[in-house]
Amino acid sequence: MQKTTILKALFFGICLLTFLSTEKSNAQIVIGTPNLGFSQACASESFNTYNTTFVFSPESALSASNQFIIEMSDADGSFSDPTIVFTSNAGEVTTSPATLSFSLPETTSGEGYRIRIKSTAPVATSSGSATFAAYYKAQDSPFTINNLVSTGAYCTGGSYLLTIDNPGTGSNDSPLNYPSLTFNWYKETGPTTSVFVAQGNSLEVTEEGTYFVETNYGTCTSNSFSNRVTISEATSGEANASIVSSLGNPFCPDQGMTTLSTIGGNSYQWYKDGNIIPDATEQMYQTNESGVFSVQVDLGSCEASGSIDLVSESFTSTIDVPEENTMEEGETLWVSLTTTAIDPEFQWYFNNNLIAGATEDSYQATAYGDYRVVISQTSGCIVSSEFLFSISAPIEQFPDVANIPNLISPNGDGVNDTWVIPPQYVSGTNAEVIIMTNQGKVVLQTNDYQNNWPENQLDFKSINPVYYYIITIPNQKPKKGSITVVK
Missing domain, CATH: 2.60.40.10 (Immunoglobulins)
Known part of the structure; x- marks a missing residue:
């Protein structure tokens, strides 16, 4: 009887455990719609953390291995191909409500993103959040277009191409270095108003006006915008070609060469102080000099010209x-x-x-x-x-030498560079000095010898040319001899 009772109790326990295990495995949770801790997500390298809060029930249904996942939709709010932006550690989140943080992918760009929460044990998915604008601002500083030249011109019936500079000049942070970015071009309609014109890396302008471009960060306010460029039509056949110095004007030459840039055209010719600069036929010209620089630009069926009085801040x-x-x-x-x-x-x-x-x-x-x-x-x-x-120390022009030398070495070392003869034959003695080549050609004839021959560099047609001299003093026998010149 006692043995039967024990067996019944054991059987009942096994059944109870089986029931509890089945209930646990079939447990379900409900995850509420995530609430956003932000109105729009404008991320950058310096800030990219956003919070969302959600509720789930019941807490007891979570397995110890459960992970919560945050998925982000595409820019149109679709979860057909979602991006996982956060995954919690197993068993890390156990109480409701819960707050999780996530970061935007660097390719994020749009106005209609949503997020949703998923669990892994048990498996459950929330509905999508409210839509929000989200952009990762990979580049968020001013940049240049048209080589920072403030004007451009086109011939009647033609067009002018505005482009984003890459790399541009100076410290220009060109947004073209970030392939995920797109750009919106605008035309000014007033001092503080403008209208959208087109998208793209460049803009072909066929109407006069002032244009600029911004990186497309939607409703996320951005500092990624360009300088303004005013485009005009050269109706008279001649337009103004503005010139800009990359280092400013005046410029500091210790920073290196400054780059002069002008408007875009078919061909170019640069001038300095009215004189043509050979081979200066590009849109940009580098210099470290002061002066009036001008340029002629061929626009096709018309021309443009401009000048700049460039001043270097160097000193004299x-x-x-x-x-x-x-x-x-x-x-x-x-x-x-x-x-x-x-x-x-x-x-x-x-x-x-x-x-x-x-x-x-x-x-x-x-x-x-x-x-x-x-x-x-x-x-x-x-x-x-x-x-x-x-x-x-001064060199003695008329040293007291005893003999007439027969060898000199005019190599500029200060030693034996010229033919130095005794004082009784030099300037002031009325002695005539004649020096001839070995062919009899007179190269020096003077009554006022200064110990300075040769004054000019000699033509060494032979290895050690030999010259001949005649020194004549009145009422004395002439002195004759040779002079060997060595290098």
Whole structure:
């Protein structure tokens, strides 16, 4: 009897467990429509987190392995091919209501997105949320069109093509570097109003007016817009071709070359100060010089021209000594500078070593060697220039030599560069000096020899050419001999 009772109890327990297990496996939950914690989602690299809150019931029906998933529709609100934007960890969300966060994909762009919530254990899906505008703003800064040139022109019956610059000039962040973006072109109708014209990376203009383009971020306010360009029709056969300097005008040359850009056309020719610049036949021209630059643009059946008075913010300076100087032993050489630099600073160097305390616009040099002075403009355009000069001992023009040399080496090393003869034959002695080639051609004939032959570079047709000299002093026997010239 006792054994039968035990068996009945065991059987009842097994049945109860089976029933409970079946009920658990057949459990269902209902997920409410998600509420949005935002009105529109305008994401960017710096911000891309959005919240949604939903309820579900009953809490007890959730399996320990359950995950909640957020799916996002396409831009038209369809879930035919949804995008998963969030998945919770297994068993992480157990109480209702629940709030989850998600991020937009970088390709998001549209006005009619929705989200919905799904669970995995048990499987359930909510209805779709209210629609919302959502855009991922991959680029959100001003950019340039028409090379930042503010005008354009077309011939009667023609058109002008406006394009987004890529890469453009300077720090221009071209939106063309982001393939997912699209663009809307507008024409101004008033100081603060405009009308939509077309979509695309470029716009072919056939009507006069002022145009600009914006990255298509819909209702998400954006800083991704272009400069304005005013297009005119060249009814008189001649139009204005504006010119823009990429570094501004005046420009700072230490930033490199500035790029001059003009309106678009079929061909171009640039000029500087009225003179044609050879090979300058592109829409853009680079320079680091000041001057009046002009351009002729062929628009097809008409032409355009323009000019710009380009000013470099560099400065001018002068130094009052030549590059090479001589100074007697114990003397000094005062060196002075003048400059138009703003708030100038001066640094003096001797044999490439900075001279301590030498910071004025003049310096008293006392030693033989190589000098350098650097002038720096410290306000506005930060730029510098330098001068080089050297000081050496004077060369004795008429040294007391005993013999007439028969060899010279005019190589510029300061040693034996010229034919130096004894004092009794040089300037002031009334001695006639004649120097001839080996063919008898006279290359020098003077009664006032300065120990300076050859003054010009000789033509070395042979390895070591030989010249002949005749020195004649009144009432004395002439001196004759040869001079061999070596390199």
